[in-house]
Amino acid sequence: MNEITASSGHAAAPFDDSLYRQTLTTAVGALAWVDDQGRVLEANQSLAEWLESKTHLVAGKIVGDLLPGLTADRWRDIWVSTAGNKVRTLRDKLLLPSETTCPVELTLQRMHSGNREIGVLRVRNILAQRQTEDIQHLQYEVLEAVASGHPLHTVLDMMCRRVESLAPDVICTVLLVDSEGRVHPCAAPSMPPIFSQSIDGEPIGPKAGSCGTAAYRGEPVEVTDIANDPLWEEYKALALPLGLAACWSTPIKAANGRVMGTFALYYREVRSASFFHRQMVNACVHLCSLAIEHQEAEAEIHRLAFYDTLTGLPNRTLLSDRGRQAITRAQARGRSVALMFIDLDRFKTVNDSLGHSVGDRLLQAVAERLKNLVHETDTLCRLSSDEFALLTLNCNADSASLLAEKMLDALTHPVTIDDVDLCVTAGIGISIFPDDGKDFDTLLKNADMAMHQAKLAGRNAMRFYQPQMNEAANRRLSLEAALRQAISAGELSVYYQPQIDLEHNALYGVEALVRWQHAEWGMISPAAFIPLAEDCGLIGDIDRFVLDQACAQLATWQRSGWPVPTVSVNLSADDFRRGDITQRVTDTLTRHGLAANCLTIEITESLMLNTASPTLEQLQTLRASGVGLAVDDFGTGYSSLSYLKRFPVNILKLDQSFVRDLGIDSDDRELARAIIGIGQALQLRVVAEGVETAEQLRILTDQGCKVVQGYFYSRPQSANDLESWFSAGGSAFAQRQPPTNDEESREGMTT
Numbered sequence: 001m002n003e004i005t006a007s008s009g010h011a012a013a014p015f016d017d018s019l020y021r022q023t024l025t026t027a028v029g030a031l032a033w034v035d036d037q038g039r040v041l042e043a044n045q046s047l048a049e050w051l052e053s054k055t056h057l058v059a060g061k062i063v064g065d066l067l068p069g070l071t072a073d074r075w076r077d078i079w080v081s082t083a084g085n086k087v088r089t090l091r092d093k094l095l096l097p098s099e100t101t102c103p104v105e106l107t108l109q110r111m112h113s114g115n116r117e118i119g120v121l122r123v124r125n126i127l128a129q130r131q132t133e134d135i136q137h138l139q140y141e142v143l144e145a146v147a148s149g150h151p152l153h154t155v156l157d158m159m160c161r162r163v164e165s166l167a168p169d170v171i172c173t174v175l176l177v178d179s180e181g182r183v184h185p186c187a188a189p190s191m192p193p194i195f196s197q198s199i200d201g202e203p204i205g206p207k208a209g210s211c212g213t214a215a216y217r218g219e220p221v222e223v224t225d226i227a228n229d230p231l232w233e234e235y236k237a238l239a240l241p242l243g244l245a246a247c248w249s250t251p252i253k254a255a256n257g258r259v260m261g262t263f264a265l266y267y268r269e270v271r272s273a274s275f276f277h278r279q280m281v282n283a284c285v286h287l288c289s290l291a292i293e294h295q296e297a298e299a300e301i302h303r304l305a306f307y308d309t310l311t312g313l314p315n316r317t318l319l320s321d322r323g324r325q326a327i328t329r330a331q332a333r334g335r336s337v338a339l340m341f342i343d344l345d346r347f348k349t350v351n352d353s354l355g356h357s358v359g360d361r362l363l364q365a366v367a368e369r370l371k372n373l374v375h376e377t378d379t380l381c382r383l384s385s386d387e388f389a390l391l392t393l394n395c396n397a398d399s400a401s402l403l404a405e406k407m408l409d410a411l412t413h414p415v416t417i418d419d420v421d422l423c424v425t426a427g428i429g430i431s432i433f434p435d436d437g438k439d440f441d442t443l444l445k446n447a448d449m450a451m452h453q454a455k456l457a458g459r460n461a462m463r464f465y466q467p468q469m470n471e472a473a474n475r476r477l478s479l480e481a482a483l484r485q486a487i488s489a490g491e492l493s494v495y496y497q498p499q500i501d502l503e504h505n506a507l508y509g510v511e512a513l514v515r516w517q518h519a520e521w522g523m524i525s526p527a528a529f530i531p532l533a534e535d536c537g538l539i540g541d542i543d544r545f546v547l548d549q550a551c552a553q554l555a556t557w558q559r560s561g562w563p564v565p566t567v568s569v570n571l572s573a574d575d576f577r578r579g580d581i582t583q584r585v586t587d588t589l590t591r592h593g594l595a596a597n598c599l600t601i602e603i604t605e606s607l608m609l610n611t612a613s614p615t616l617e618q619l620q621t622l623r624a625s626g627v628g629l630a631v632d633d634f635g636t637g638y639s640s641l642s643y644l645k646r647f648p649v650n651i652l653k654l655d656q657s658f659v660r661d662l663g664i665d666s667d668d669r670e671l672a673r674a675i676i677g678i679g680q681a682l683q684l685r686v687v688a689e690g691v692e693t694a695e696q697l698r699i700l701t702d703q704g705c706k707v708v709q710g711y712f713y714s715r716p717q718s719a720n721d722l723e724s725w726f727s728a729g730g731s732a733f734a735q736r737q738p739p740t741n742d743e744e745s746r747e748g749m750t751t
Helices: 017-026 045-050 072-081 127-147 152-166 193-199 209-217 236-242 275-306 316-333 347-354 356-371 397-412 440-456 469-489 526-535 539-560 573-578 581-592 613-624 641-646 666-681 694-702 719-727
Strands: 002-008 030-034 040-043 086-095 101-113 116-125 170-177 183-187 221-223 246-253 259-267 337-344 379-382 387-393 415-417 420-422 426-433 461-464 492-501 506-518 522-524 567-570 599-603 628-634 651-654 685-688
Touching: 030 045, 045 116, 072 086, 101 127, 127 152, 127 275, 152 170, 152 183, 152 275, 170 209, 170 275, 183 193, 183 209, 183 259, 193 209, 193 236, 209 221, 209 246, 209 259, 246 275, 259 275, 275 316, 316 337, 316 379, 316 387, 316 440, 337 397, 337 440, 347 356, 347 573, 356 379, 356 387, 356 397, 356 415, 356 420, 387 397, 397 426, 397 461, 426 440, 440 461, 440 469, 469 506, 469 526, 469 539, 492 539, 492 719, 506 526, 506 539, 522 526, 526 539, 539 567, 539 573, 539 581, 539 719, 567 628, 573 581, 573 613, 581 599, 581 613, 613 628, 651 666, 666 685, 666 694
Parallel strands: 426 461, 506 567, 567 599, 599 628, 628 651, 651 685
Antiparallel strands: 002 086, 030 040, 030 116, 086 101, 101 116, 170 183, 170 259, 221 246, 246 259, 337 387, 337 426, 379 387, 415 420, 492 506, 506 522
């Protein structure tokens, strides 16, 4: 019995027979007169009809017979509590002839006349109110469970059990629908397990039982007779032996209308859902939607916190967590752990030339290839733009080396994106616990250093961590700091290498090459500081310096009468991304009083692959003004005849890697012949770089190359030294020997 209120009332009305009769006949709802012993003196027609009896048959009964909660002792306490003109309101259950009960609200008030005192007992049916309250309480419990962070299965299982306690004649289930349109039981506490197991993974469809059809249609499906309904034709053999006779299923939808699952009530008899059941379903479907979307939101937050959004791989945070756990376990068991840093070669070139969309798809393809090579217990993650890491358990140096070779080999197979074949290479650095670090942070740092050494070794290389790499890392940091200082203090200089017109035996022009003479370290090779400048964002400053110095020097030579027709300057992709290169070139030429045709800008093949209109427009504007455009190192990158036709270049530079072995490698001879032929067919000037021997010169001349540059004629040299070369007619350098091993081998390494 649930006592609700106890409140003071007005003075009791005097009791007499006329009032007694009038109260019984005019009362709205069920009412009875009772005495202090709880005996019914008389009941009105409403109460009698409720009890399916006659009024005179109700009289004489004890209230405890009608309301089991009102025992004799309890009645006595309640009667006493109404003294002093108080009204008591309480709840109980009325026993009906069908031996069922109905929740009621009771109100007791005394009336007296003279020495006689009688109680007025009003009985109100609160079934609908109680059901509403039960649903509200159910909602509160589920929302509290969701807010408390309980797992989705736990929340929905609790909800189903609560529904079944309120409606003992139903079996409640919740199914989830995956992205492929298949159902998976999430909560079905009273459903025979064989049923849930049998439907797990079944597709939704137009005739897939109540739940599968409701999910397919996106609307409720009520089947009152499973045995004879066509929607259950394929599943009734499973349902009927389990005593399932009817099913009402309602789709659970997300805020955007997506069907996330179904909420269903099963019955053991042929029937439809009651009004109360429909109310519960309406409430529960909404609760399910909230619970599922809450879980999805939590999962999304977790994914954003611990996974890379582009590749779906774990990120640095999750790698660190798993790495520390792996080291703890490995330390306890005396095992090893390998950590690999994988950095793609020239990925920035892909982004700059083909755009970030292609770069993203390339990263996804790389991630997929690497995933296919690792075990489920390993952790492959994406650290940053083009850096990946692999944490692999129980892996020694031999196993790590074998795995790294497999990864390098897998990456070399071309990836085709938008009809462009991209060949990917990478540098891999490896550190092994416990030899290379006792904690994860040290292991990570050492793998990173090993990766940088692999990159310095060339493309598609791997390196294991060695203690001396710390010294190399420190040198790199020192070199970067010194380079920044050199740029700001004007310590860089520009050297010039002649380009010889073989057809006219004259100077075709000079190429401007940046040099850095450090006060303590001496001459630093461009091969050492140009890649560093690109990595740390200093390349643009170097480009501006070389362009200005080269134009200033050319103007000086022309004023002094030296026969230097043009100067070639290398510009990076960063210059074109800024969007101001056209104006900067124009301003520089104007400032130094040079004609546009005195300047040639050398660009990389990767820039030519950039189909973005701003890049093409800048190149077209420069070429239209008279500035020459040369493709540097042609043949070493993503060579394509289509961009030679589309972009306004007028010069191809044959890379020295094809020239070096012309005398001994027939393939290089054919490649050189092909490139020279392409230039002739497209009316482009071909300039061969790296000419060092008379034999190389002879072969190039025979193949029709008209312009060369290289040590055979002159090394890159300062402006003053080049003037001396001019004075000597160039003959002092004609037979000079190739560079020694300690000199920079890549004479064309420029900005």
